[in-house]
Amino acid sequence: MRRMVYLDNAATTFPKPGEVYEFMNSFYQTCGASPGRAGHAMTLETEEVVFQTRQMLCEMFNGVDPERLTFSYNATDSLNIIIDGMLSEGDHVITSCLEHNSVLRPLYHKEKDGIIEVTYVPFDRSGYIDPKAIKSSIRGNTKMVILNHASNVLGTVQPAAEVGKLCREAGIYFALDASQTAGIIRIDIQEMNIDLLAFTGHKSLLGPTGIGGSYVAENVPIRATRFGGTGVRSAQRTHLDEFPYRLEYGTLNTLGVAGLNAAQKWIRSRGMLELHRQEMRLWSMLKEGLSAIEGVSLLCADAPENHTAVLSFTINRWKSGDVGTILSAHYRIACRTGLQCAPLVHERIGTDKAGGAVRFSLGPFNTEEDISKAVEAVRKIAALEKR
Ligand SMILES: Cc1ncc(COP(=O)(O)O)c(C=O)c1O
Structure with a gap:
């Protein structure tokens, strides 16, 4: 063909880079055990790959604590986790007309059910939002701004640092959808005042499908909205509060993490x-x-x-x-x-x-x-x- x-x-x-296919293959054939579930050598090896990947991604985004870098299925999964875990009845959210349905639909469902109010700021003729429009949309009950870092239709990279700064000054949370930028455009969680970052593994991070995640900064009061096995402290009735467990539930997609691990090394080398x-x-x-x-x-x-x-x-x-x-x-x-x-x-x-x-x-x-x-x-x- x-x-x-x-x-x-x-x-x-x-x-994907050849190294990604090769490492996924060898990883799954030699150490694909479930991490954090037992103390045997194979789980420890898998855990090492998972932790190293958290570390590399945390470093790429200039996060502070690798344990706050949590894995999910994709950006859609993480954006739902962020939206559900951050918003409560009566909250107002500011977003933009550039968003993907993975932001628009979770917000729309909450809006339709009368739980939250949403403001959609427009973009200009060149495809950029104006941070001033975000600032002037802030109200007393505004909880969070959630913004697409780069439009998947237009490719325009938004002024995230400016938006982060104004959110910090206004005392509201800033969530960034980095689906189109993670792995190819510089993201600095600390410098850009990003409170919550959602990424997907299969685009410019060059990993496989079925793996994504988020980084949640310290003091951001995100609730766990999915509960289940964490592999540790099984006698506890409720889901664990500490990271990474707070936002991870069930067996991780370790094969996906292994792909991201090899992809990170490839991106670093290039x-x-x-x-x-x-x-x-x-x-x-x-x-x-x-x-x-x-x-x-x-x-x-x-x-x-x-x-x-x-x-x-x-x-x-x-x-x-x-x-x-x-x-x-x-x-x-x-x-x-x-x-x-x-x-x-x-x-x-x-x-x-x-x-x-x-x-x-x-x-x-x-x-x-x-x-x-x-x-x-x-x-x-x-x-x-x-x-
Ligand atoms: C801007 C943006 N946000 C979110 C997503 C959702 O990513 P995923 O399908 O990997 O969850 C995409 C995917 O196209 C996207 O381009």
Whole structure:
């Protein structure tokens, strides 16, 4: 089968570094025991891998205590844990129109049930929220701001440090959805005043699916909302309060953690900023190529300095889904079309009526040849419409 040109890395990165596959395979064949459940040598080895991974991720995000770095299934899982564990009846939350459904839907359910009130701050024409809009939305009952660090549709990286600072000054909690940035954009929990960080393992962290997590800073009063086995102090009736147990329940996805472990080592060896620079070089090539095509409109691609390697676009009168089908069937190019789980982004830009947009998103293994093929394919599709 002809190789696909894979430009759907914002959904999940593919391929992963060879070291990730190799380590997962050897780990699961040699020391895949359940950590923290027994004192035998195999659990201790697994525990060592789990702890080392907590440490490396904590270091990457400049957290303080690796035990506060907890694992879950993915960002959606952690965002639900954060939203359920932080919000109570009568609270007000501020979020943005850039959010993914993994934030919008948990909030919407609480809003619909009359538990919380939500303010959605808009983004400007370039795809950035204005911290002043967040500040002016703060009320007496505002508990938390929850913000997407980088839009999965537009690729725009939001001014998290400014938002963190204003939240700290106002005495409200700041939660950051780092699904699109963890592993590729610098995140500094301490400097950016991030109280709660949610990440997913299978995007730029280059691990497998089914693993994600959060970091919760000290003195953040998050409640456990899921309870179960922790492997320690089994006689205690209630779920354990201390970290990491407070937010971890049941047997960990140790295979997923092992994948993240190998991926962390790979990212460190390459350098995260270098990987981002490499992706953005290809992104600029892609931008230049697509913007020269008549009928193609790029969404919010003006500021490469605050951007991930995501580029969304529409082609005059084409439904994005049809473009995606042709790209896949005729050109063997994988992309993402439609609303990309971020309906408010498309509503605000007006692309919802045309069935959303086509999204190309790059990863560390894309090449100049991939970009040339993608530009050429879009050029041919855009020309088809004139017939
Ligand atoms: C911005 C953003 N938040 C949250 C998620 C959810 O991630 P996951 O599906 O891994 O839970 C995604 C995934 O596309 C995303 O792009």
